[in-house]
Amino acid sequence: MALTHIPKPILPIPPSWFPGHMMKFTRMLPTLLTRTDVVLEIRDSRLPLTSINRTLEGALRKWRNERGWDPNHPGRRIMATEACEHIVVLNKRDLVPEWGMEPFTNAMAKKFPHQRLLFASWQRPKDIRTLSDLLVSITKQHPHAMELNVLVIGMPNVGKSTLLNALRNTGIKGRTPKAFQTSANPGMTQALSTRLKVSLDPLVYAFDTPGVMLPFLGRGAEGAERGVKLALIAGIKEGLYDMEALALYLLYRLNVLNPISPAYLRILPSGSSPTTDLDEFLTLLAQRMGMMKRGAELDTSRAAVYFVRWWREEGGLIAANEALQLDASASHGTQGWGFDFQWDVQPSELSGRELVQQKMELSIDEYVASTDQEEHDENNVSDTQKKKQLVMEEKKRRRERYAAKRG
Known part of the structure; x- marks a missing residue:
């Protein structure tokens, strides 16, 4: 017998989990993007919206604008002297029903025309080859560039390191050692990795990054x-x-x-x-x-x-x-x-x-x-974060007053 009424449960207040290495990477991101050609954002197919990291959106938007994308028309590029692509990979595709993938892809293309979206699972070689071929095709669109640098970002435990290991094994023929450690628990990767070569011809390198949680999950x-x-x-x-x-x-x-x-x-x-x-x-x-x-x-x-x-x-x-x-x-x-x-x-x-x-x-x-x-309502900022922001602003004002007196 089917359930005719499914009441939504009352849930506990969300805890805060934002270790120092996450804050460090968030601050580094704008600088890292200056030498990045492709941002490969990994999300979880089961949570294709919830696993969007809004903390990183501002830096990505600035990077796109600086590389020639039209801020008023997100799907249009004014200047294309160097690669600048945002690829969203919805990992663990085998954990969501197949019938929703095409409608979701079409719906997201309407709302976010500047993103390339694909579903993948590291257990499906075809998916990894599709992603590898996409990176190679982007490289060939910019033949003057000596290499393509890919920055892999996403929330904790969405499968960044595992997917990169599979990508490396697909892009480089022959036996290759596992490049990155992986874990079922979040927080294994706590620092920016060294460059990992994922294709020899053309040259494509990738950087693995720490999973970054939202500093505050909301009210x-x-x-x-x-x-x-x-x-x-x-x-x-x-x-x-x-x-x-x-x-x-x-x-x-x-x-x-x-x-x-x-x-x-x-x-x-x-x-x-x-x-x-x-x-x-x-x-x-x-x-x-x-x-x-x-x-x-x-x-x-x-x-x-x-x-x-x-x-x-x-x-x-x-x-x-x-x-x-x-x-x-x-x-x-x-x-x-x-x-x-x-x-x-x-x-x-x-x-x-x-x-x-x-x-x-x-x-x-x-x-x-x-x-x-x-x-807009600052409901995505905790009271603690607001206090820290006020303290930082006050310190900045004091430095400016001190510099003005010395000048």
């Missing part, structure tokens, strides 16, 4: 949801979130992706039905897995940890393959794709890819408007 329900999403993909340091909070949101999202037969039914006792009640779900899961505490009490806390880790390791693949694509003839109107898209379908609307793209375009517009409003 209210939007900030809370943003934090939980990033924690679910292990983009935030383990331990900053209670696993039951992550399990609650994961249960909600899997229900949205398939209200008729959610992926988690595979790990519940035979005959179980979809549920929106976390306590009921964890009790069933603990029973199914034989998770007991002393006194023969079911260990639901352990079940919550198991649920999140199951989804990260294998459940995500199952959810992507079994996600339900609804249309206007469906008996209920909730539809989802990944963890960033959710909409309702009315009986009078179109069905298929046209509907999906239309709904995605509306969702992207809402995301852009929401983040712009957050920035």
Whole structure:
């Protein structure tokens, strides 16, 4: 029986996780861009909007304008004496339903015409070859340049180092050692890497960079949801979130992706039905897995940890393959794709890819408007950051007064 009402959960206030190496790289970025030809931004396919790092957007915009792109028409270039491309790779494509990829690509092309977007997985050689061929083609468009320098950026744990290792193995024939260390935990890369050669002819070099989290995840329900999403993909340091909070949101999202037969039914006792009640779900899961505490009490806390880790390791693949694509003839109107898209379908609307793209375009517009409003209202800046900014401004004024007196 399908779920007809899926209530959105109340989530905890997001923690702050912005170590010093992230701040250091953010300050270095404008200088690094002066010797960069291609920015390769890696995002997570499950969070194609949430994994956009707005902290870096200002530096990227300035870099594009300095390289001849029209600030009033983002898709038009006035001067093209040197390469300047922003490629967005949505990594881990096997963790989102295939049917949404083309509509999403088309929707993003309308909103961000200056970006080249492609889906990839380091486990699919064809995807890596496509990316390698794209970098080579950009190099050939600028034959006067001796080499192409690629800067790889993105949030923690989106797969930057792993993708670069695969790119190197594709671009350079023969056996090549693993270039970068990788980890399932965020924060492995903490400094700018040395140049990694990813193509011999033409010469293409890449720099791996530290994953940079948003300094402040935001206020209210939007900030809370943003934090939980990033924690679910292990983009935030383990331990900053209670696993039951992550399990609650994961249960909600899997229900949205398939209200008729959610992926988690595979790990519940035979005959179980979809549920929106976390306590009921964890009790069933603990029973199914034989998770007991002393006194023969079911260990639901352990079940919550198991649920999140199951989804990260294998459940995500199952959810992507079994996600339900609804249309206007469906008996209920909730539809989802990944963890960033959710909409309702009315009986009078179109069905298929046209509907999906239309709904995605509306969702992207809402995301852009929401983040712009957050920035305008300074809701993306914490109280601590505001105090630090005031202190820095005061120090600057004092230096200027001191310099004026000496002058």
